[in-house]
């Protein structure tokens with residue numbers, strides 16, 4: 162099990178995915194890396210509001226939530242946090258089944274969602290709020 166991982170921002174995921182690198186394609190909203198246990202499996206983490214999110218602190222990346230390779234023989238489970246790998250507990254088969262069901266429910270909900278007009282935000286058109294922003298900008302301009 163490796164303890165650190167670097168990253169590469171790429172346009173498309175390369176044919177050869179190297180160990181110890183998370184390839185991040187913003188174009189395709191996908192990250193790919195090889196399982197950190199060393200088993201060699203490619204782990205694809207789609208970047209999506211209901212799947213994974215990536216954060217870049219200027220030096221290293223984090224992926225959230227954790228990476229659970231339930232479908233691989235290794236069943237490894239870890240977090241990638243600022244380029245470091247933190248091993249997480251291996252879930253039991255029952256827990257995995259449960260998690261998968263949850264994921265599916267979330268995905269179903271997401272895709273069933275019809276775009277809706279957001280509810281009116283009272284602060285949005287409030288003159289008081291706008292005045293506050295204006296004052297803030299004026300303060301910025303002041304030498």
Ligand SMILES: [Zn+2]
Nearest residue numbers: 196198200235
């Ligand atoms: Zn593995």
